[in-house]
Amino acid sequence: MALGLLAxxxxxxxxxxxxxxxxxxxxxxxxxxxxxxxxxxxxxxxVPPWQVPAVEVTDENAEExxxxxxxxxxxxxxxxxxxxxxxTYLALRAHSPGxxxxxxxxxxxxxxxxxxxxxxxxxxDADPQSLRxxxxxxxxxxxxxxxxxxxxxxxxxxxxxxLAQRANRLGEQALNEGRIGEGGSGGxxxxxxxxxxxxxxxxxxxxxxxxxxxxxIRRAENASERNAFDEGERWLTRAEAVRPGTDTVGHARAxxxxxxxxxxxxxxxxxxxxxxxxxxxxxxxxxxxxxxLIAPAGDPAAAELRHRxxxxxxxxxxxPGQAFTDALRNGGRGPEMVVIPHGAFRMGAADGExxxxxxxxxxxxxxxxxxxxxxxxxxxxxxxxxxxxxTGHRARAxxxxxxxxxxxxxxxxxxxxRVDWESDYAGEPAAxxxxxxxxSARDAMAYAxxxxxxxxxxxxxxxxAEFEYALRAGSQARFPWGDGTPPPRxxxxxxxxxxxxxxxxxxxxxxxxxxxxxxPTPVGRYSANAFGLHDMAGNVSEWVADxxxxxxxxxxxxxxxxxxxxxxxxxxxxxxWASSPEQTRSAWRLSGEADTTNARLGFRVxxxx
Numbered sequence: 001m002a003l004g005l006l007a008x009x010x011x012x013x014x015x016x017x018x019x020x021x022x023x024x025x026x027x028x029x030x031x032x033x034x035x036x037x038x039x040x041x042x043x044x045x046x047v048p049p050w051q052v053p054a055v056e057v058t059d060e061n062a063e064e065x066x067x068x069x070x071x072x073x074x075x076x077x078x079x080x081x082x083x084x085x086x087x088t089y090l091a092l093r094a095h096s097p098g099x100x101x102x103x104x105x106x107x108x109x110x111x112x113x114x115x116x117x118x119x120x121x122x123x124x125d126a127d128p129q130s131l132r133x134x135x136x137x138x139x140x141x142x143x144x145x146x147x148x149x150x151x152x153x154x155x156x157x158x159x160x161x162x163l164a165q166r167a168n169r170l171g172e173q174a175l176n177e178g179r180i181g182e183g184g185s186g187g188x189x190x191x192x193x194x195x196x197x198x199x200x201x202x203x204x205x206x207x208x209x210x211x212x213x214x215x216x217i218r219r220a221e222n223a224s225e226r227n228a229f230d231e232g233e234r235w236l237t238r239a240e241a242v243r244p245g246t247d248t249v250g251h252a253r254a255x256x257x258x259x260x261x262x263x264x265x266x267x268x269x270x271x272x273x274x275x276x277x278x279x280x281x282x283x284x285x286x287x288x289x290x291x292x293l294i295a296p297a298g299d300p301a302a303a304e305l306r307h308r309x310x311x312x313x314x315x316x317x318x319x320p321g322q323a324f325t326d327a328l329r330n331g332g333r334g335p336e337m338v339v340i341p342h343g344a345f346r347m348g349a350a351d352g353e354x355x356x357x358x359x360x361x362x363x364x365x366x367x368x369x370x371x372x373x374x375x376x377x378x379x380x381x382x383x384x385x386x387x388x389x390x391t392g393h394r395a396r397a398x399x400x401x402x403x404x405x406x407x408x409x410x411x412x413x414x415x416x417x418r419v420d421w422e423s424d425y426a427g428e429p430a431a432x433x434x435x436x437x438x439x440s441a442r443d444a445m446a447y448a449x450x451x452x453x454x455x456x457x458x459x460x461x462x463x464x465a466e467f468e469y470a471l472r473a474g475s476q477a478r479f480p481w482g483d484g485t486p487p488p489r490x491x492x493x494x495x496x497x498x499x500x501x502x503x504x505x506x507x508x509x510x511x512x513x514x515x516x517x518x519x520p521t522p523v524g525r526y527s528a529n530a531f532g533l534h535d536m537a538g539n540v541s542e543w544v545a546d547x548x549x550x551x552x553x554x555x556x557x558x559x560x561x562x563x564x565x566x567x568x569x570x571x572x573x574x575x576x577w578a579s580s581p582e583q584t585r586s587a588w589r590l591s592g593e594a595d596t597t598n599a600r601l602g603f604r605v606x607x608x609x
Contacts, residue, residue, distance in 0.1 A: 050139040053082035055091035066092055070105065078113050079140050085109045086140065110144050113137055114154050121161060125203035131165070134158055160198050167195035168204045171212075180212050182238040188212050189242065213242040217252045224256045227263065227294045232256055260294060267291040268301040275312045284309050314342040315371040316609040321532060323376065326455040326607070330390055334451055334459075335383055337373035337607050340531045344368070345469050346476055348552055348587050353478055355582035359550055359589060366465045368559045373607040374462060374470055377523035377534050378542065379447065382432035384421055384439070387447050390454075395421045396440035397597040403427075403438040404598035406519065406578070411504050413578075413598060425519040425577070425599035433522040435535070435602040441543045441570040441594040444603035451605065458608040461545040463561035464589065466606060467573045471537055472586050473530035480529060480537045480586055485513050491526045491538030492517050492577045493584055508580045519599075520577055537575050537584055540602040546571040548591040568594055576600040 057065060069088035077084045089106040096102060117137035123130040138158050141151045171191030174181065181187015189212050195205035216239035223232035236256070240249045271287030274280035288305050295302040311319060318324070320341040325333040348363035349356030387393060397403040397420035405427040407414045416427045421438050424430040430437075444461055451459035462470070477483055481490055494506040497514025504518075515526070515538075524534045547567035549555065555562050572592045575584030578600050582588065592601070 050079075050136075050143050052090055052143065053087045055082055055087055057091045057095040062092060062095060066102065066105075069109075073105065073109050073112065076112065076116070078109055078116065079136070086113065086144070090144075106144075110141070110148070111150070113140060113144070114150055117141070117154055117158075121157060124161065125201075128204075131161070134161075164195040164199040164202055164205065167191045167198065168202070168208060171195065171205070171208045175208065175211055175215065178215075180215055182212075182216060182242075209242055210248075213239050213246075213248060216242065217249065220252065220256060224259055227290075229256070229260050229294050229296075264291055264295050264299060264301045267294075268305045271305045272308055275308060276317065281309070281312055284312065314369070315339055318371070318373065318609050320371060323532070324373070326451075326457055328386075328451075328454040330454065332386060334455055335375040335379060335605065336377070338376045338532045339371055339373045339609065340470055340533070342368045342371045343469070343474075345472055345474075347465055347468050349585070350476075350478075350587075353585070353587065355585060356587060359591075360552075360587040362552055363587075364552055364555070364557070366469065366557075366559055368466070368469060371609060372466065373609050374466070374531075374533060375604040375606070376528075376532060378435035378540055378602045378604050379444075380432060380523055381422065381430045381434050381436045384436040384447060385432075387450050388421075391446075391450055393443070393446055393450075395438070395443045395597075396595050397421060397438045400595075400597075406599050408500060408502050408504075411500075413600075420597075427599075431522065435520050435523055435540045437520065437540055437599050437602050438597045439543070439602060440597050441592070444543045444605075445545075447603075448605045451607075459605050460608075461543055461561075461603060462606045463559055464544045464546040464571050464573060465556075465559040467536075467542070467544050468586060469559065470531055470533055471529070471574060473533070473536075475530075475586070478585055485510050489515070489527050491515070491535060492521050493538045493575065494577070494579060494581070510581055510584075517577065520602075537586070538579075539577055540574075541572050541576040541579065541590070541600055542574050543592075543601065543603040544571050544573050570594050572601060 055065070065088050068083060069085045069092065072078070072083065072085040072088065078086050081087075086106070086109050089102060089109055092102045093099070093106060114137070117134050120130040120134040120137065124134075135158070138155055141148075141154060145151050168191065171188040171194075174186075174191060175188040179187040181189040181191075184190075188208065192205045192208035192212065195202050195208070199205070216235050220232040220235035220239065223229070223235060233253075236249055236253050239252070267287045267290050271284040271291070274283035274287065277283070284305070288302070288309060291299075291302050291305060318339045320339055322339045323336055324339075325336050328334055344365060344367040346363050347366045349360035350363060353360075388395070402415050402417045403419040403423070404413050405416045405419055405423070406412075406425050407416075408426065419427045419438060421436050421443070422430055423438055424434060425437060441461075448459040448461055451457075471480055473480065475482065479486070481487055486493055486495075492515050493513065494509040495513030495515055496506060496509045496511055498509070498516075498518055499505060500518045515521075517525075520539050523539070526534060526538070528534050529536055545561035545563065547562060547564045548569035548571050549562060569591045570593075572590040573588070575588065583590075
């Protein structure tokens, strides 16, 4: 006869065994109704109460049945068949109610049955189907001795396990429905924790918590796939509270952090790569916007890309302070260029500045929104010769046949024939590394146009604002170095310690200053300014691109050259070897006819970047 099982006959069954019980309200104990079914892997089917198999006992077979029951008891065969120990002892007791030996044997069988039940309960974590065996034993125990303390204790333990299994089943159902309950409002986590409270160490509940933790980690991973890393971190923080002390979340956090770093690095690299392409600045900014959405505050990759974009915005592919030369198409290299930083300054003479004129006012704020490259030195004789040799250009002084030179005998500037760009300040052949002089504004512009044609870049004369910005190099003082006498080796200026070849001295010069020179010196002999440029305020004055205006009223509010078509007068900036201290001021400016050539006037170029 097949043995049946009823999960609990001493407590009420739910009206609908298949219906999900409602979660208990907060603060109330969960009802301890017996469980009829659990999850598919641990199903316990409802069965009727155990019916004692019929065993016929007579005076003739009683002794034989007792021996057989004793053998079945020793073999642990207690309830499986009609001739098992317990059915046989029950039949023998019914035949001989007062037989103490049979009563003692039946007691031993009941104790062995409960031991088997306890063993089945111990195997539930490893073998979920042993729960059914435990219920079968419970059904038999209820028939044998429902009031026995050991039976009652066993039934209570089984009921507690049933409640734990019910909590597990409800937790798994909630988990499958996505109701993890990480916010503390029920859900899978509450059910699995209920199971563990009922049965500490419940493997199924522990696995359920691990599954809930994995589900939260998966939500974090899904968020990271959408680049919602802050949301992902919130899911990870909730996952950490599921199983404190384990390293699963830590590994997941490290894995997601690695993915985040990889995506941030990829966006940074793509942004930097875009900067090397024509019109790639907008693409780089788009990559930066994407990067900032996923990067943590202060991320170095974001800072690097932003810095590179700022540099590209203001300097193209160059860097502030970078020195370079462009290759010339017909061979050789162009002048050494230095990238000067973008920035702002106040152009012109300050109110009350000694030696200032109305032509240097009104002072105004100028911003250079983009950096540019300026030749480190004034253009040299050798560099200008390369241009003349390549183009056949005939400079203004060459065509005219004369220029203005310094006459040592009189100490004045005088006109002299057969002097041009190949001559020095005194009309003698000029050394290659001297700044080229006897150059008109048109000659200087022609040289810059040739550099543009040779290099493919845009070379030109600096605007007046660019020149003053580069000369000041961050200073707003009267002179580029500040006020008063220049510091030693600051430049080729007029100093009261300078002496000409015949012993002449300057009558209007800087006190206590000497530079061991009379006339222009080879470029780069004296100290560079803060931008790395030499001889901005001394050696020779320089042509700039602007037409002459008597002041700065209605001047452009940016650093562009102020040019009127067909203008004949140009601006000269920067003091020279023969300039008075007033003419060495940062704001000093002078008008000169575009065809002017003399021994104090040269030029330098800028290159757009």
